[in-house]
Amino acid sequence: MRLERLMNEKGVDAILISNLLNVRYFTGFTGTTGTALAVKNKxxxxxxxxxVSQGKEEVEKNGFELICENISTFKKIGELLKEFEVKKIGIENQSVTLDQFKIFQNNFPEVEFIYLDDIFIKEREIKTEEEIQIIRESIKIAEKALKETMPKIKIGVKEREIAAELEYQMRKLGASKASFDIIVASNERSALPHGVASEKVVEEGFLTIDYGCFYKGYASDITRTFYVGDNPTEKHLEIYEIVREANEKAIKAIKDGITVHELDAIARDFIKEKGYGDYFGHGLGHGFGLQIHEYPGVSFKAENKVLKEGMVITIEPGIYLPNFGGVRIEDDILVKKNSYEVLTTLDKKLKLIKK
Known part of the structure; x- marks a missing residue:
């Protein structure tokens, strides 16, 4: 079992899982209060x-025994640690607060704490077939929602109105919520990579929409840039095509074994060759799953990280010109052994939204 393997790797007798995302990953629990403990063979x-009812339904099928404790979770866990003679326990030091750590120390004074560092998020890098299928559904919901929202987009509509309509459509189609604050950035605001929807009204020019949803706990993440109006300039057309081509070039290079640094360079060097290298400052993409940003980071900052079969990543090059506008095109990709699968299906040709 995975937890048994992780315990052996860290040289601990037990692992305490308190971060709710990791609790969900290992136990299947989708509620807001719960702590998991793994000891040898238990x-x-x-x-x-x-x-109690929800927990039994969700965690017992995954091999966890449910314990109801209404007074002190830590006291109960302490009793279990004593019962199983735990000497060393792994904790999620990257998500445990200082106050929580003090509580652990006070309740388990005879136990040595071993930091697990990023062991769980690394474990979550490779998606199972079940996870991939849920991500596919999350993407389908997001894409359909954008198609339903498109008729509402026009000059004079506020960016926040578009974001609200998009989130409404995603929830209507089965999403639990947006996977992050939806970015709707029009005209010169499209040059802001994280231009979260504002009170600004849409004007003629680029309109970038970066959005996604959570479905059964798993995220989607898509960006498309449109032109609102009838007459894009040559510069609008030029930078759009550069970004689209950079996106395609990087996607075509994806396979098990390529480093993220190499992949980032394919898109970055192309944009640089076209004269816009100074206007693409962020990484090429990132992994996602239970969180909108997970390992691996697909970036020039990580030279030795290698893509592996089963990872799901974004590819999202961009060009951002201050006081003019910007373009980002983002797709969700499944890494395969010698190839890739593009999970997003929305058209990437520049769409003109007529006045």
Whole structure:
């Protein structure tokens, strides 16, 4: 089992899982209160009375014994540590607060704490077939929602109105929520890579929409840039085509074994050759899953990180020209052994949204 392997790798007798994303990943629990404990050949999930029925349904099929504790989760876990003679326990030091760590120390004074660092998020890099299928559905919902929203986009509409309509459509189609604050950036604001929807009204020019949703806990992440109006200038057409081609070139290079640095360079060098290298400052993409940003980061900053089969990543090059506008095109990609699968299906030809 995975947790047994991770315990052996870290040289611990037990692992305490308190971060709710990791709790969900290992136990299947989707509620808001619960802590998991793995000891040799035994798994426990501790929650309170509110989640007993839900917890039993979700965690027991994944091999966790549910314990209802309404007073002190840490006291109950302490009893289990004593029962199983735990000497060393792994904790999620990257997500545990200082106050939580003090509580752990006070409740488990005889136990040595071993930092797990990023072991869980690394474990989540490679998606299972079940996870990939849920991500596919999340993407389908997001794409359909954008198509439903498109008729509402026109000059004079506020960016926040577009974002609200898009989130409404995603929820209507089955999403639990948007996977992040939706970016709707029009005209010169499209030059802001994270131009979250504002009160600004849409004017003629570029309109960048970066959005996604959570479906059954898993994210999608898509960006498309449109031109609102009838007469894009040569510069609008030029930078759009450069970004689109950079996106395609990088995607075609994806396979198991390529480094993220190499992949980033394919798009970055192309944009640089076209004279816009100074206007593409962020990484080429990132992994996603239970979180909108997960490992691996697809960036010039990580030279030795290698893509592996089963990873799901974004490819999102961009060019951002201050006081003019910007373009970003983002697709979601499944890494395969010697190839890739583009999970997003929205057209990438420049669409003109007529006045």
């Amino acid at each position: 798994r426990f999930f501790v929650t309170d009375f509110r989640y």
